[in-house]
Amino acid sequence: MSNTKAQVFLDINRTIAPISPLLFGGFAEHMGRCVYEGIYDPESPHADANGLRKDVMEALRDQSYTVIRYPGGNFLSGYNWLDGVGPKEGRPRRRELAWQSIETNQFGTNEFMRFCAEINTAPMLGVNMGAGDVQSACALVEYCNAPQGTYWSDLRASHGFAKPHNVRYWCVGNEMDGPWQIGHLDAAAYGNKAMEAAKLMKWLDPAIKTVLCGSSNDRMPTYPEWDRTTLEIAWEQMDYLSIHYYAGNQANDTASYLASAVSFERFVDTLEGTLRYVKARQRSKHDVHLSWDEWQVWYKGDPVQGNWTEAPHLAEEIYNLEDALVVAQWLNVFLRKSQVLKIACVAQIVNVISWLHTRKDGLLKHPSYYVFKLVSNFARGEALDVLVKAPQVETRQYDAVPVLDVSASYNAETQQGAIFLVNRSLTESAPTDIVWQDGKTVQVDKAWQLSGSDPKEANLWESPNRIVAKAISTPSVEAGRATITLPPLSFTVLTTRIA
Numbered sequence: 001m002s003n004t005k006a007q008v009f010l011d012i013n014r015t016i017a018p019i020s021p022l023l024f025g026g027f028a029e030h031m032g033r034c035v036y037e038g039i040y041d042p043e044s045p046h047a048d049a050n051g052l053r054k055d056v057m058e059a060l061r062d063q064s065y066t067v068i069r070y071p072g073g074n075f076l077s078g079y080n081w082l083d084g085v086g087p088k089e090g091r092p093r094r095r096e097l098a099w100q101s102i103e104t105n106q107f108g109t110n111e112f113m114r115f116c117a118e119i120n121t122a123p124m125l126g127v128n129m130g131a132g133d134v135q136s137a138c139a140l141v142e143y144c145n146a147p148q149g150t151y152w153s154d155l156r157a158s159h160g161f162a163k164p165h166n167v168r169y170w171c172v173g174n175e176m177d178g179p180w181q182i183g184h185l186d187a188a189a190y191g192n193k194a195m196e197a198a199k200l201m202k203w204l205d206p207a208i209k210t211v212l213c214g215s216s217n218d219r220m221p222t223y224p225e226w227d228r229t230t231l232e233i234a235w236e237q238m239d240y241l242s243i244h245y246y247a248g249n250q251a252n253d254t255a256s257y258l259a260s261a262v263s264f265e266r267f268v269d270t271l272e273g274t275l276r277y278v279k280a281r282q283r284s285k286h287d288v289h290l291s292w293d294e295w296q297v298w299y300k301g302d303p304v305q306g307n308w309t310e311a312p313h314l315a316e317e318i319y320n321l322e323d324a325l326v327v328a329q330w331l332n333v334f335l336r337k338s339q340v341l342k343i344a345c346v347a348q349i350v351n352v353i354s355w356l357h358t359r360k361d362g363l364l365k366h367p368s369y370y371v372f373k374l375v376s377n378f379a380r381g382e383a384l385d386v387l388v389k390a391p392q393v394e395t396r397q398y399d400a401v402p403v404l405d406v407s408a409s410y411n412a413e414t415q416q417g418a419i420f421l422v423n424r425s426l427t428e429s430a431p432t433d434i435v436w437q438d439g440k441t442v443q444v445d446k447a448w449q450l451s452g453s454d455p456k457e458a459n460l461w462e463s464p465n466r467i468v469a470k471a472i473s474t475p476s477v478e479a480g481r482a483t484i485t486l487p488p489l490s491f492t493v494l495t496t497r498i499a
């Protein structure tokens with residue numbers, strides 16, 4: 001890497017698109033200890049009167065989630081939603097096939113609605129397109145959204161919820177391209193089933209927005225043909241195409257891992273191209289956007305099968321500094337691709353592949369928890385088209401990449417902005433000039449940084465605060481220029497306002 005200073009050029013008039021608030025969403029699945037012992041744990045000293053973990057909800061509120069997707073995931077494709085409503089003592093215990101666990105059904109749709117209200121977030125529900133059928137999907141929409149006076153809405157009322165839940169976002173299945181999926185279908189069969197389901201769901205409630213299952217990742221042999229085929233069949237009935245992606249450092253090649261944003265952007269670019277192609281081919285006026293409704297780091301090899309036990313420990317990854325820097329880049333990509341990316345849900349919000357872990361009496365926050373919290377709280381308004389001129393670092397997987405990964409936002413209403421900067425170098429600081437080109441007098445209000453010298457450093461129960469975001473001194477801005485030195489392996493957030 002050369003010694004040249006990095007330069008980040010911003011202009012509040014050079015925008016990409018409004019940042020959809022739904023980019024800061026989460027995902028909660030009946031898998032491992034996400035629901036049981038994570039969200040819902042009547043046995044915990046932290047449980048409220050409904051069995052919801054108060055400490056977990058407080059941590060989630062701090063992260064300002066705008067939408068939570070539920071109940072799965074692979075779980076969805078074997079789930080009968082009727083098992084999870086009505087008096088708890090009558091709900092069946094079942095062998096749950098996706099994660100080979102015992103499902104007690106003590107938490108279901110209505111408990112999830114109560115949880116969403118508690119943390120002030122919107123629900124996003126899935127309908128089962130694997131073992132489930134179109135009729136059951138319609139019944140759930142009617143149960144949730146119809147005013148009283150019909151069989152399913154009266155059933156909801158009899159369960160204690162007189163008013164409709166008014167669920168707006170609906171996933172039409174989950175990862176139906178994957179042979180691991182219960183009831184997996186080929187693209188044409190799924191496209192047709194999803195199209196019919198969405199059509200009838202929208203007949204029941206025209207206000208809902210539907211999400212078509214796209215490719216489970218960019219390594220699927222059917223990618224991106226699956227996306228094209230299903231979109232061509234179901235285009236007019238769908239509002240979003242779902243994409244999923246899990247990243248990892250399997251090769252223990254940290255330099256490449258810290259350039260993961262390259263893969264994320266390629267994935268979005270390909271699917272944005274597919275959306276444009278299908279729209280043109282259909283001669284359609286309708287738009288479909290992307291919903292990245294499962295994203296996270298996941299590779300450390302924890303078990304994923306529960307051996308027919310309740311709330312087994314599954315996929316409880318311990319995330320470290322390098323994982324947090326990959327998460328920061330992911331969020332940068334969300335802003336840089338905000339013209340097409342309108343929903344994103346991190347998988348998952350607690351315990352399972354999550355930066356938040358529970359014990360009966362406590363909570364552990366991994367480094368990436370703080371990264372998400374900063375971005376979800378400060379990225380507002382429009383994403384800016386940032387020009388970055390930076391020295392390059394060499395990587396085995398992606399060749400040379402700029403040492404900095406950057407995104408920025410500006411909210412014209414409040415005249416406040418935010419800049420999010422990752423220094424992906426393992427060893428070198430990056431002296432950086434930030435230049436505002438729009439001629440406005442800007443001031444940096446606050447600055448936070450998360451960094452460390454060892455990419456593998458993590459927060460553990462016995463030392464929970466090794467890697468946290470800390471307030472740092474703010475650089476002064478003179479003649480539209482601020483200078484800051486970004487340490488290696490760091491994520492820095494600057495909030496700004498027009499002086």
Ligand code: AHR
Nearest residue numbers: 072073074075174175347
């Ligand atoms: O989030 C864990 C699992 O990953 C989900 O159930 C599935 O959709 C994906 O493969």
